[in-house]
Amino acid sequence: MPGHEALYRKYRSSTFAEVIGQDQIVRTLTNAIANKRIAHAYLFTGPKGTGKTSVARLLAQAACCQGQQQPCGDCPPCLLSAGSNPDIIEIDAASNRSIDAVRDLRDKVAQVPTYSQRKVYIIDEVHMLTTEAFNALLKTLEEPPAHVTFILATTEAHKVPDTIVSRTQRFVFKPFPTKLLAELLTDVAAKEGWKLEPAAADRLSRAAQGGARDGLSLLDQVGAVADTKEISDQLVQELLGHISQDQLSQLAASIASRDTAKTLSLCAELATSGVSATQTIASLITLWRRLVWLRGTNESAPPSLQPIIDSRDLSGHVEILEQLLALHQSHWPGSGTRDHFSKIDHSAQLNPIRTSQTC
Numbered sequence: 168m169p170g171h172e173a174l175y176r177k178y179r180s181s182t183f184a185e186v187i188g189q190d191q192i193v194r195t196l197t198n199a200i201a202n203k204r205i206a207h208a209y210l211f212t213g214p215k216g217t218g219k220t221s222v223a224r225l226l227a228q229a230a231c232c233q234g235q236q237q238p239c240g241d242c243p244p245c246l247l248s249a250g251s252n253p254d255i256i257e258i259d260a261a262s263n264r265s266i267d268a269v270r271d272l273r274d275k276v277a278q279v280p281t282y283s284q285r286k287v288y289i290i291d292e293v294h295m296l297t298t299e300a301f302n303a304l305l306k307t308l309e310e311p312p313a314h315v316t317f318i319l320a321t322t323e324a325h326k327v328p329d330t331i332v333s334r335t336q337r338f339v340f341k342p343f344p345t346k347l348l349a350e351l352l353t354d355v356a357a358k359e360g361w362k363l364e365p366a367a368a369d370r371l372s373r374a375a376q377g378g379a380r381d382g383l384s385l386l387d388q389v390g391a392v393a394d395t396k397e398i399s400d401q402l403v404q405e406l407l408g409h410i411s412q413d414q415l416s417q418l419a420a421s422i423a424s425r426d427t428a429k430t431l432s433l434c435a436e437l438a439t440s441g442v443s444a445t446q447t448i449a450s451l452i453t454l455w456r457r458l459v460w461l462r463g464t465n466e467s468a469p470p471s472l473q474p475i476i477d478s479r480d481l482s483g484h485v486e487i488l489e490q491l492l493a494l495h496q497s498h499w500p501g502s503g504t505r506d507h508f509s510k511i512d513h514s515a516q517l518n519p520i521r522t523s524q525t526c
């Protein structure tokens with residue numbers, strides 16, 4: 168799609184007021200800015216896509232501002248377009264992990280800012296730095312020049328040495344609650360001229376597991392293939408709900424061996440990744456028809472299925488198939504899958520599948 172701007176970039180918060188889901192952090196930072204008490208070092212931790220980089224950039228912009236009320240939107244640094252202020256330096260520690268990179272940074276830190284009130288270093292994925300690089304960074308953090316602010320961001324706070332952490336003000340970014348993320352997606356979809364079904368918004372936000380960036384990327388994908396301006400839950404389900412062969416075999420093995428705990432956790436995993444209970448059961452039914460056939464005919468089976476086939480005799484497999492069909496029929500009557508079977512026997516062993524769709 169030429170010229171297509173990713174939704175998560177397009178709708179990145181451009182003011183603190185637009186930041187959602189991190190109210191406490193925004194309140195603390197805007198107070199610090201208003202009171203001109205911006206610290207020398209911050210550590211932003213939390214899962215990916217929860218706004219660390221967006222907030223870091225907003226803080227950097229405020230710190231650079233020369234106006235009275237920061238960011239004033241009117242002074243030279245504020246008027247520079249995003250990414251073009253030479254006093255805001257973004258470093259990806261994943262690709263600059265060596266001590267040389269940090270030494271280079273230390274040399275430049277001493278130089279006064281070009282345009283701005285302050286110089287701000289945003290170091291993303293800071294946990295990737297080598298021990299030597301951390302030690303070099305620590306020296307800078309111990310005696311930072313008055314004009315410098317560091318904002319360190321990481322998804323893996325436990326990998327950042329305590330000596331670094333203790334020199335920073337730490338902010339923990341929380342994953343977005345499903346409901347809030349669903350609201351954000353609905354809102355962005357409306358701005359894009361799409362009508363997102365509530366169930367579709369809910370499914371997308373669950374699949375994103377609390378990450379706004381992932382949620383918006385998924386919405387991007389769905390929007391790109393939607394034929395109409397209406398984005399239905401059905402469409403989202405078709406796009407997201409893919410069970411891999413491996414996931415299906417694992418689930419089948421746990422059901423065949425009556426491992427309820429494992430079955431529950433696999434079902435929960437599938438539900439979180441956007442696979443519906445209907446789809447899970449439908450896939451299991453298809454698989455078990457094959458297992459019954461293979462067991463009955465003694466035909467050679469793929470090695471991954473052989474242990475499952477061997478775990479029961481033919482009537483044992485038929486029994487599971489009947490239970491799956493009954494489960495399908497009781498949840499989605501009229502779908503016709505149960506036509507060939509009459510016996511209904513809800514086994515406790517299959518209840519996890521039912522439970523997983525409500526969790």
Ligand SMILES: [Zn+2]
Nearest residue numbers: 232239242245
């Ligand atoms: Zn300004």
